[in-house]
Amino acid sequence: MPADAPTILATSGGLTTGRRTHWEVGPLTELAVDLAGVSGRAPRVCFVGTAGGDNPEYTKAFYDVCQAAGYHGNHLQLFTMPNVDDITAHLLEQDVVWVFGGSVANLLALWELHGVGDAMREAWQAGVVLTGVSAGSLCWHVGGTTDSFGPDLEPVTNGLAFLPFSNGVHYDSEDQRRPLYHRLIADGTLPAGYATDDGAGVLYRGTEMVGAYAEEDGAGAYFVEQGPDGAAVETPLDVTRL
Template sequence: MLRLFFIIGLFIMNLSVINAQDKKIFVWGGDINLKFTRYIADLTGKEHPRLCYLPTASGDNPDNIRFWGSICNALKIDTLVMNVWVSASPDNQSFEDILLNSDAIVVGGGNTLNMIGIWKAQGIDKILKKALNKGIILSGGSAGSICWFEKGISDSRPTSISAVEGLGLLPYSNCPHYSQKERQDLFHKLIGNKKIHSGYAFDERAGILFVNGKAKEFVTQSDKHHLYHVFLKGKQLEIEKLEAKIVVSKNAIPEGEYQTTEVEKKLSEIAPDGKSTPLSAYVTSKKFLKAKSHS
């Protein structure tokens, strides 16, 4: 009988592992854009996903909301926006009703410090943690990237770039807009001085998918936008450039299904009569630059 109970116990434990929801957070270095919104929609695995946009960091800026609407329209996704700068939603839904009935939550850019303050005052920070535990995808760029980490490099304060606190759902530090030298320098300095934990740095259009707190997939929209893991090895600051795959438009030719050839000619020399033709879409001029070493 004891053995039977033991077997049943193991079976129940295995079921709990199988049914456990992965906690997914997708972040990138710049503000919202179409390709990464498509990436988020695809992560839901649903044909008609409910993506909720939080423009809190921009004060629910109407232009940002209109831009979000244009993205959703292009992707044929229903527009869903949660404003927090008004007293109530038009249909009297609570913040919890809206967020916990979404498939993914997308946080826009703006002032991280103000956004976190409002979220905590309204209890939205706790709802977002519930959403993550429920398996709802959390995402965002710029301020919408910093907010999920312990700390991040931000221009939220009026006088200078500084480190601000996020919700701590990811146990790392974060630096969006990493191509900006002022942010880059401060990020390196604070990690080097052990003022913040090691973390990840993002160029504008490069992102990381975290699954259950671990960096799982590295993506970029071009070979000009990169990702970095910045950490201390002993007393030495290490900056590791992460290999990322390029996110392409839906139904585009996937990697591995085509071949590339280096052609030492200008497009004008290849195209008939020097005119632009569809051939231009298949010819690229590549420059290989030796990466600078960091110390």
């Protein structure tokens, strides 16, 4: 049963440190699965680790997460070749697609090469819930800030643009994130957008942001836009604590 509208939960979280496994499902991921509206069977959750180079350790760790949570885990990899014959068909079989962090620039380049962006758009429009962390949040937007090119953050502006906004991730945990995001919106490099502290996420139904959520105490989410004087204006959002 697909979600009743195209749904994206873009986060700076979703997994927590595990007690018996490397990770455990966090409340943000639980929310994404709930939004898929699955009943009577295990939710199908697809891990996409492109931004981390399809590291097999991360893939296995996510399978452990799914097993512990009662999900039917599977994955999409592109190294050294795609692991499925038809990427679009594979994604359309899912309830939730969970995209891991790493290099969003490399993710976007490889997705373009293999047609993953088009496949993701078809899945999204069909009601498959798209979610993820960091690069797995930035990718759905027009762009944002990234360390894909080196330790000094730079803009990325070639996101999939399913959502007509920019995105700021790790907003409270990396010193360069907030000031660069403000500067890029102020000078017009990026459009207005939504930023999330670690442990927070923003929910979109269609292309409308409909709520902000947090799985960590104190984590916030924000709307940042260019003000009348050309400076960036940041507005904290009301956050639902999960």
